[in-house]
Amino acid sequence: MSDDQITVVDPRTGASSGEIPAGSRAAVDVAVEEADRAFATWSALPQRVRSQFLRDAAGALRGHREELAAIESRDAGKLIDDAQGEVDAAIDSFDHFAEAATDEYLEQPLPDGDLIRRRPFGVAALIVPWNFPLLIAFRFLPGMLSVGNTVVWKPSERTPWSAIRAHEILSTVLPAGVIELVLGDGRAGKPLAEDPRVKLISLTGSTGTGIQVGEASGRLLRPALLELGGKDAVIIDQGVDVEFAARLVAEGAFSNAGQICTSMERIFVHRAVADEFIERLTNEATGRWSLETQPGGHLGPMIDERQRSVVESHVADAVARGARVVTGGVRPDGPGSYFPATVLVDITDEMLVMTAETFGPIAPVAVVDNFEEGVRRAASEEYGLAATLVTTSEASIAAASVLDVGIVWINSWHGYAEGALHEAGGRSGLGAIGWKGKSFLDAVSAPQFVSRGGR
Ligand code: NDP
Numbered sequence: 001m002s003d004d005q006i007t008v009v010d011p012r013t014g015a016s017s018g019e020i021p022a023g024s025r026a027a028v029d030v031a032v033e034e035a036d037r038a039f040a041t042w043s044a045l046p047q048r049v050r051s052q053f054l055r056d057a058a059g060a061l062r063g064h065r066e067e068l069a070a071i072e073s074r075d076a077g078k079l080i081d082d083a084q085g086e087v088d089a090a091i092d093s094f095d096h097f098a099e100a101a102t103d104e105y106l107e108q109p110l111p112d113g114d115l116i117r118r119r120p121f122g123v124a125a126l127i128v129p130w131n132f133p134l135l136i137a138f139r140f141l142p143g144m145l146s147v148g149n150t151v152v153w154k155p156s157e158r159t160p161w162s163a164i165r166a167h168e169i170l171s172t173v174l175p176a177g178v179i180e181l182v183l184g185d186g187r188a189g190k191p192l193a194e195d196p197r198v199k200l201i202s203l204t205g206s207t208g209t210g211i212q213v214g215e216a217s218g219r220l221l222r223p224a225l226l227e228l229g230g231k232d233a234v235i236i237d238q239g240v241d242v243e244f245a246a247r248l249v250a251e252g253a254f255s256n257a258g259q260i261c262t263s264m265e266r267i268f269v270h271r272a273v274a275d276e277f278i279e280r281l282t283n284e285a286t287g288r289w290s291l292e293t294q295p296g297g298h299l300g301p302m303i304d305e306r307q308r309s310v311v312e313s314h315v316a317d318a319v320a321r322g323a324r325v326v327t328g329g330v331r332p333d334g335p336g337s338y339f340p341a342t343v344l345v346d347i348t349d350e351m352l353v354m355t356a357e358t359f360g361p362i363a364p365v366a367v368v369d370n371f372e373e374g375v376r377r378a379a380s381e382e383y384g385l386a387a388t389l390v391t392t393s394e395a396s397i398a399a400a401s402v403l404d405v406g407i408v409w410i411n412s413w414h415g416y417a418e419g420a421l422h423e424a425g426g427r428s429g430l431g432a433i434g435w436k437g438k439s440f441l442d443a444v445s446a447p448q449f450v451s452r453g454g455r
Helices: 025-044 047-062 065-076 080-100 133-146 161-171 186-194 207-220 242-258 271-286 305-320 371-378 394-402 437-444
Strands: 005-009 016-021 107-109 115-120 123-127 150-154 179-181 198-204 224-227 232-236 264-270 324-327 342-345 362-368 386-390 407-410 445-450
Touching: 016 161, 025 123, 025 150, 025 179, 025 186, 047 065, 047 080, 047 133, 047 161, 065 080, 065 133, 065 161, 080 133, 080 437, 115 437, 123 133, 123 186, 133 150, 133 161, 133 198, 133 437, 150 186, 161 179, 186 198, 186 207, 198 207, 207 224, 232 242, 232 371, 242 264, 242 271, 242 362, 242 386, 264 271, 264 371, 271 324, 271 342, 271 362, 305 324, 305 342, 305 362, 362 371, 371 394, 386 394, 437 445
Parallel strands: 123 150, 123 198, 150 179, 198 224, 232 264, 232 386, 264 362, 342 362, 386 407
Antiparallel strands: 005 016, 107 115, 115 445, 324 342
16 A cells, blocks of 8 residues: 555455555645535525425435445444435435525525525545444535535545445436536645635534644634544432433444444443443343344444553453443454444543543443532543533432533433524533524624614
């Protein structure tokens, strides 16, 4: 492999699934140029025409839904049913934004003939991570297009294949330049983030990269939507349905092999229910969440060896500081970057599993004397994406309102209503980004006040 190529690795086998360009300023330059050129025509189209393009895009992608899911499943190590669900939801987003960006949204009347016009920014850069390659890309991309932006899309160098195929399909229905794809790692991401012709940038990724993108955006006085790392807490109260709590936490900690920014990474459980909770969570880890290589198992591999090593080092640090491994904790023999669902107890707050983003199927369980202690310890972390509360007490819910997080899930995890809007706390991000509809469009279009004076 030459220096200007990156080998992409199949997480189930460790074998190469192909090579992509490593990325270059020159390639970024061409892509931004094309998107910039397409912007004038695309943004000037009547809304109903842009909406029809988005519907056509959904139709074209839907014709390849199983093919895209198969690619996603292989590339990101997902179970095929999960990959299909994500691909279908990703495609639906084109139909959603075909309807959401209405003429009424783009020109919002005020009294006396005044109005607020929503304008596109211009070329938008979209840097997408490897944990949900198409789902995260299409959470943003159709909405960005719908209000008239054009997009330069950089998939992760670890999972580029579904983006490459989806872009080929989209290119058969959308005008040239409306979506440009750039491949590579930071050698593509950095020049893209620094390009002054990029007028809006969205990054879902690590806090470190987010700070660099934010710095570049500050210099260019350009908005940046940054969805970054997390270390989400779940606090389990006394008097709850422990079986339900254990199932919810297993899902929150082990789904997608724990590689979700809003995974539950710190678990605080009330002493009154702790023993039963740990036993039931362990049963979940060794049952439903056993490795997919075992019958009935739902846990896929980690994205690659690098990520598995991070997880392993966090477990080793916890054990060295006195934690006990109840189940898991050791990489299995055989190919692929698998790591088992792991339950750790005897946890203290200075362990890496409680301070640094682990991004793996690890459930560190800290026992607390009361819910308030759980809230206090949950609040000590500087990340602030989301928190989950398992409780039947309104007083406990009220006590948790001090948490500096963008989302609070109560007796649930990962629900997003249309219109949901959140801004991460702490080092987890910048910019309020809605889930769908107007609350999303507000983040990807700029308001212009138009007044007829006359008063
Ligand atoms: P990063 O945020 O580190 O990288 C994202 C992409 O941006 C990579 O392609 C990276 O290239 C590139 N990049 C590097 N420097 C710049 C720059 N200055 N400007 C623009 N782009 C740049 O994410 P990773 O995918 O490497 O994952 C690392 C960690 O991020 C994970 O372990 C996890 O903790 C977190 N993460 C969070 C996610 C979330 O949903 N919030 C999703 C995925 C990961 P290069 O690889 O060369 O650095």
